Amino acid sequence: MKKRLLSSLVCLTVAATSLIGCGNAAATTTDTAVSTETKTEAADTTATETKAEDTTATSGEKVTLSIYTQYADDDTKVPYDYAVEQLKEAYPNVELNLIVQAQDDGQTLKTLAATGQLPDIYQASTDLINTFRESNQIMVLNDVAESTGFLDKLYDANKDLAYAEDGNIYAFPFSGQEYVLWYYNKALFAENNLEVPQTYDDLLNCIEVFKSKGITPLALFGQEGWNTAAAFDVVATRYTAGGIKALDEGTAKITDEAYVNAAKKLEELVAAGLFQEDATTTNYDQASEKFLSGEAAMFINGQWYIEDATKALGDNVDWMFYPAQDAAAYTAGKAAFSGGGSASGFAVNPDSANAELAAEVAEFITEKYCEAKVMYRHNPLVALNTGKEPDSEYPAMMKKLSDTLPSVTSTTKFTWGLTNSTFNDGIQSESQGLVSGQFTADEFIADMEDIME
Amino acid sequence: MKKYMGNKLAILLFILPALAIFITFDFIPIIQVFAYSFTDWNGLTMPNFTGLKNYLDLFTDRVFFTSNRNQLIFAIVITVYQMLFATVFAITISDKKMNGRKFLRVAYFIPVILSVTVVCQLWSAILSGEGLLNKLFEVAGSDFKQNWLGDRYKAIYVIAFVNAWQWMGYQFALIVAGIKSIPADYYEAARIDGCSNVKAHMKITIPLLAETYKFCLIISLTGGIKAFTEMNILTGGGPNKSTFTLTYMMYNAAFKKSDYGYGLAAASVMVIECMLVMLVINFIFRDKDQKKEEEKARRKRNA
Numbered sequence A: 001m002k003k004r005l006l007s008s009l010v011c012l013t014v015a016a017t018s019l020i021g022c023g024n025a026a027a028t029t030t031d032t033a034v035s036t037e038t039k040t041e042a043a044d045t046t047a048t049e050t051k052a053e054d055t056t057a058t059s060g061e062k063v064t065l066s067i068y069t070q071y072a073d074d075d076t077k078v079p080y081d082y083a084v085e086q087l088k089e090a091y092p093n094v095e096l097n098l099i100v101q102a103q104d105d106g107q108t109l110k111t112l113a114a115t116g117q118l119p120d121i122y123q124a125s126t127d128l129i130n131t132f133r134e135s136n137q138i139m140v141l142n143d144v145a146e147s148t149g150f151l152d153k154l155y156d157a158n159k160d161l162a163y164a165e166d167g168n169i170y171a172f173p174f175s176g177q178e179y180v181l182w183y184y185n186k187a188l189f190a191e192n193n194l195e196v197p198q199t200y201d202d203l204l205n206c207i208e209v210f211k212s213k214g215i216t217p218l219a220l221f222g223q224e225g226w227n228t229a230a231a232f233d234v235v236a237t238r239y240t241a242g243g244i245k246a247l248d249e250g251t252a253k254i255t256d257e258a259y260v261n262a263a264k265k266l267e268e269l270v271a272a273g274l275f276q277e278d279a280t281t282t283n284y285d286q287a288s289e290k291f292l293s294g295e296a297a298m299f300i301n302g303q304w305y306i307e308d309a310t311k312a313l314g315d316n317v318d319w320m321f322y323p324a325q326d327a328a329a330y331t332a333g334k335a336a337f338s339g340g341g342s343a344s345g346f347a348v349n350p351d352s353a354n355a356e357l358a359a360e361v362a363e364f365i366t367e368k369y370c371e372a373k374v375m376y377r378h379n380p381l382v383a384l385n386t387g388k389e390p391d392s393e394y395p396a397m398m399k400k401l402s403d404t405l406p407s408v409t410s411t412t413k414f415t416w417g418l419t420n421s422t423f424n425d426g427i428q429s430e431s432q433g434l435v436s437g438q439f440t441a442d443e444f445i446a447d448m449e450d451i452m453e
Numbered sequence B: 001m002k003k004y005m006g007n008k009l010a011i012l013l014f015i016l017p018a019l020a021i022f023i024t025f026d027f028i029p030i031i032q033v034f035a036y037s038f039t040d041w042n043g044l045t046m047p048n049f050t051g052l053k054n055y056l057d058l059f060t061d062r063v064f065f066t067s068n069r070n071q072l073i074f075a076i077v078i079t080v081y082q083m084l085f086a087t088v089f090a091i092t093i094s095d096k097k098m099n100g101r102k103f104l105r106v107a108y109f110i111p112v113i114l115s116v117t118v119v120c121q122l123w124s125a126i127l128s129g130e131g132l133l134n135k136l137f138e139v140a141g142s143d144f145k146q147n148w149l150g151d152r153y154k155a156i157y158v159i160a161f162v163n164a165w166q167w168m169g170y171q172f173a174l175i176v177a178g179i180k181s182i183p184a185d186y187y188e189a190a191r192i193d194g195c196s197n198v199k200a201h202m203k204i205t206i207p208l209l210a211e212t213y214k215f216c217l218i219i220s221l222t223g224g225i226k227a228f229t230e231m232n233i234l235t236g237g238g239p240n241k242s243t244f245t246l247t248y249m250m251y252n253a254a255f256k257k258s259d260y261g262y263g264l265a266a267a268s269v270m271v272i273e274c275m276l277v278m279l280v281i282n283f284i285f286r287d288k289d290q291k292k293e294e295e296k297a298r299r300k301r302n303a
Helices: A002-039 A041-058 A074-090 A107-114 A126-134 A142-147 A156-162 A186-191 A200-212 A225-239 A243-249 A257-272 A284-292 A303-316 A327-333 A355-375 A396-407 A421-436 A441-452 B002-006 B008-036 B053-059 B062-094 B101-113 B116-127 B132-139 B155-180 B184-192 B197-208 B210-225 B229-234 B246-256 B260-284 B288-302
Strands: A063-069 A094-100 A121-124 A180-185 A216-219 A296-302 A317-320 A345-348
Touching: A063 A107, A063 A355, A074 A094, A074 A303, A074 A355, A094 A355, A107 A126, A107 B246, A121 A126, A121 A355, A126 A345, A142 A355, A180 A186, A180 A225, A180 A303, A186 A303, A200 A216, A200 A257, A216 A284, A225 A243, A225 A257, A225 A296, A225 A327, A225 A421, A243 A421, A257 A421, A257 A441, A284 A296, A284 A303, A296 A303, A303 A317, A303 A396, A317 A396, A345 A355, A421 A441, A421 B246, B008 B260, B053 B260, B062 B101, B062 B155, B062 B197, B062 B210, B062 B246, B062 B260, B101 B155, B116 B132, B116 B155, B116 B229, B155 B210, B155 B229, B184 B197, B197 B210, B210 B260, B229 B246, B246 B260
Parallel strands: A063 A094, A063 A121, A216 A296
Antiparallel strands: A121 A345, A180 A296, A180 A317
């Protein structure tokens, strides 16, 4: 009996020690994880939130707000750095803790939201705004927009961008109407005695000439679904001005003649060799390098690329109106652009310990982003009227775009502005299939029809 | 020892910590996966019960069949490649007369200790359109230039090869350890009986490694079913989801479309597939004694 009691006691001790051991280990692991992850985005948020709470609770002075935004290239770094500098003067007690946004279609942000770790301020796309609205994880900014004078500074053309479907403001947009531009290397066209293509027949001729010289006609970064969707959209808008926007809103069907014709035309262009063979595994850096180094003659990207393209190629780069099926369609289509604005921008976490302050800061940063984009990125296509002038002359391509804009009658959407996430996912992957040259136009139409059903 | 094994309280106390961890971190989440797969949960709001809708949608989804086909191809390629080469290499370096054994043992294992991201970046550079492999063909005067990672049919084989190349060393290490545990006497006896090296390995090494092979088979096949990282880095699941797997479907539905319910339905099917594979492997590798006992029981029943 004694032995049995003793053995039970020993077992209990062993088990208890193991549990305590586990408990300690778990605590240590968490501590280690937290300390290690100070470098990572998620833990940064937690640490910052805690810090912010502590600081406001105790001293009421220094407040650190976490901000989740893009910080990858000059177009995103310059505005952020400028905003931080300006913030120091306007809000000396506020410090920003940057969490660099991942190019992951909002997956990181959704995960942070699911685990209750949303940053104080975050850059939200239309899709995210709609998702977080349902879960009350995005602050209504109507009052802040009014009290700070944000609404008064908004350009009339961008008024719609501030409001969500339910009529509320959930994010302060800094980008205005944006456009998909079809860039081309003027020097390469001149060297090969080619005119800027106006029709698809002209384009097919250019493809043939460039391919015979070992030049990639158009470098696409098809690893990113938005670029392949944009490639489809620039063709689709030649047949129907609504492009992918009409499909997203459900006012058109993929089986409509215009979209079928657009798919077939793109299939024909791909078969002729418009894009590089490995377009679907090419990323932005690789495609851009091809274009800027003269290995590729054309490139499809947003108007934000004007600055970088001009810096690298100088006068040898320009953008063209999208080629169309014939001269008449080309002329008519000059007024219909792919791209457009979206209800996206800086949003605020309503559960933040300093939500009201964060909302004010978000508005301030938005304004400063617009200023920096105008002054240092020579991009007047911002959401707000900042009253600022660029530090040097606008690049020729931007001037050309500015001159064209008054005549633009319609735009579509970038994929981040689409509201139907099923359609968004479908058009990105199906257009990737189409530009790969391994999926036929018929497959594209049939699959998209299935997806939309 | 018998005394302790007879003490039910002791047994319970010893297994309790592991059991608690298993239940908390494995069992309950798996049950949750199955439960949420019957809802329209978006990851953030309260889920609504939708019955079998997610499963019906899944079974009629083109990508579901592509994913299953890819998993099968992936599993077969990595299993054949890893087990075949790991066995050949392990037997080769087990020969004590061989020079450079230590070097080869380390060399075969090096890819295992590399990060998957590093390995994928390495192979991505080799396999890209202007990559090393195509350049080699070009230098050799061949026009056999391929779109290795962008081909809707071939890409999955290439991805499977990359995975197999990296993890072969792991199975190699397991088989080497298995070979070391076989007493040298068996080989000596076989040699005295005039058995060749190849025959000795066929008759002694491979049959005695049955348990090791069983383990290797399980990790290869379930690894194939769960495959995700390589396709995510090398092809992003493209072109047009042609290199998707069920894990990728789950990831895409949950994180891109905020449709966790649908994603978890894909995950549930994946869990069932993994369990089925393990059951089949366990059935194939049953003990001979167990088989005999089953045979006896069957005879008794018939009598």
